Amino acid sequence: MKVNQKAYIAADGATPFEVQEIDGRTVEMFLMNDFENIYNEFTSKARFAVWSSLDGVSYRLFIEKGYYEKLKDLYGKNINTIWLEFWDDCERISSKFTKVYILPITLLAIALYFVGITLIPEAGRNYFVIGIIIVFLIALMILNKMTKGKIANKNVESIEKIKKNLGNNKFEQLLEAQRSYTDEFFGYEEVKDENDEETVADEAKEEIKTEEKK
Secondary structure: EOHHHHHHHHHHOOOOOOEEOOOEEEEEEEEEEHOOOHHHHHHHHOOOOOOOOEEOEEEEEEEEEEHHOOOOOHOOOHHHHHHHHHHHHEEEEEEEEHHHHHHHHHHHHHHHHHHHHHHHHHHHHHHHHHHHHHHHHHHHHHHHHHHHHHHHHOOOOOOHHHHHHHHHHHHHHHHHHHHHHHHHHHOOOOOOOOOOHHHHHHHHHHHHHHHOOO
């Protein structure tokens, strides 16, 4: 799965602190703190761990240093295997979305467009074209929502696998550590936002809620 490609490229030439070989794939792990742009971009959104890949084979995982020290158990080889399976599922879902839905709908819309401008009188041609565009956009929105729903379901399945792997008690302890670290991070780090400094803290708390739902 191609994901966060910009972040992946940023680590070219850097030495990972750990390399994991998993089912023919490579996961290189880096401290996010060593990459200022990545650190600023993602920690401001309360994202302390970021996966990246260009080809779905080689992955780079960036983790904020303090976060990793508290939640190291979430990034062992057994847990990262589950996340690689999740990214594979995302790739399959996205590929199916493009091949089965997007491509046929796009071709149909193009065909209808040429039929319309050829057969429909000029007076009603513009309305016909606008109608095609509106229907096309609505179809894309619906299908995109369905795709995101399927990916969200796969995410839930991955979290359940992780919970089973770690055990309920250990998993809950890590969730609590995650919450406390986020509060600590935004309580002592100077976080800037163009509109309102409190916005970032609010987003951080919302991000934790989202990860718990996952």
